[in-house]
Amino acid sequence: MFRGWNFLLGEIWVLIALAALLGLVVGWLIWGRREVVTGPGDVTGAGDDSEARRLAGELEVCRAQGQEAAARIAALETQLAAAQVAPVEAGPIRLSAPKGGQADDLKLIKGVGPKLEGLLNQLGFWHFDQIASWSEADIGWVDENLETFKGRVTRDDWVAQAKVLAAGGVPD
Template identity: 45%
Template sequence: MFREWGFLITEMVVLIILAALLGLLVGWLIWGRREVETVVEADTSQADALRADLAGCRDNVAQQTAQIATLQADLDAAQLATSEANARADAAASAAAEAVAPVAAAATVMPEPEPAPLPEAEPINQDFDGDGVVEGTDEGAKPTTLTQARGGQADDLKQIKGIGPKLELLCNKLGFYHFDQIAAWSDQEVAWVDANLEGFKGRVSRDKWVEQAQLLADGGETEFSKRVEDGDVY
C-alpha cells in the first residue's frame, strides 16, 4: 500500500513540475509576444515619423524647386530687358552719330572767319570846321597865347561843354587859360586849334567852344556850367 502512495506522490510531483514548466513556457510565449509587439509598434511609429519627414522634405524640395523656377524666370526677364535697353541705347547712339556727322563734316570744311578789320587810323588832316578845307597843323592862324594865367588864376575851362580835365590841361599847355581868349578866336584861329589839339582834334568846332566861351566871358552861364559849378559833372 505504501508503495502505491509513493508512486502517486511521485506522479503528483512530476505533474506539478510539468505544470510549472508549461506555465513558464506559456508565460514566456505571452511576454515574448508582447515585447515583439512593442518593438514592432516602436518600429512602426519610427517608420511613420520617417515617412512624415520624407514627405516634408519632398514638400520643401518642391517649394524650393518652384522658387528656383520663379527666380530663374525673373532673371531671364531682367536679362531680356537689359538686352533690349542696350539695343535701344545703341540704336539711339547710332542715330545721334548719324545726325551729328553731317554737322561735323560741315564744320570741318567751314572756312575760318576773316579777321575783323582794324579800325582805320584817324586821318592826320581833316575838315574840322566843315568849310571844305582840310586842316593841317599849319592850317589857319595860331591865336594869341599866354605863358601863364592872368593874375595866377585861370578860368575853369571845364565849364565849357566838351572840355574835360585832360583837355583843360592841354589847353593850358597851348597857352589858353581864360574864357575871353577862346571867345575871341577867329575862324582861322579856330582852324589852327582844331588841328593842334593832339588826341582831341576838331573838338573846338564840334562842341562850339567859342559860343559857350563868349557867354561865360560875359558873366553868363549855361546849364552845363551850372552843373560843373555844383560838382555834378567832375
C-alpha cells in the first residue's frame, strides 16, 4: 500500500518550492512597486510626489481652520455664559408669582371655575391684564396647555372679558 510514497513525497516538495517561489515573485510585483509615505512631503518610491505635497498642504490648512473655529466657539460660549441668556419659551408672558403678591380673581371670567383658576395660576397667569394681552398665537398655546379645558378661551371669549375686568368694569 505505501510502496510509491517515496516518489510522491519527493514530487510534493518540488511543487511546494515552486509555489513559494511563484508567490514571492507575484508579491514583489504587486507590493514592491508601491510608494512609501514617511511624512508630509516626503515620498519615496516611483512616481511624482506633488500629489502628496498638495495633500499635506490641504491638511495644514484644515488644521488651521479647525483651530480658528475652536477659538471662536470658545469665545462665543464665554459671551453666552456672561450674558446669562435664558432660552425663550413659546407662548404668552407668564409670571412665577402674582404682582405685588396679590392675584386677580380669575373666577370673575365667565367659564373659569376654581379648578381652571388653579390651572391658570400653575401656567403663570395671575392677572386680567395678562389674559387681555393674548394674541391668537397665545390663545393657541394656552388651549394646548389647558389639558381637558381645550377650546374654552375662544368659546367663552376670555380675552374680551379680561379687557373689561382689567379696566375695572364688569363683563356682560
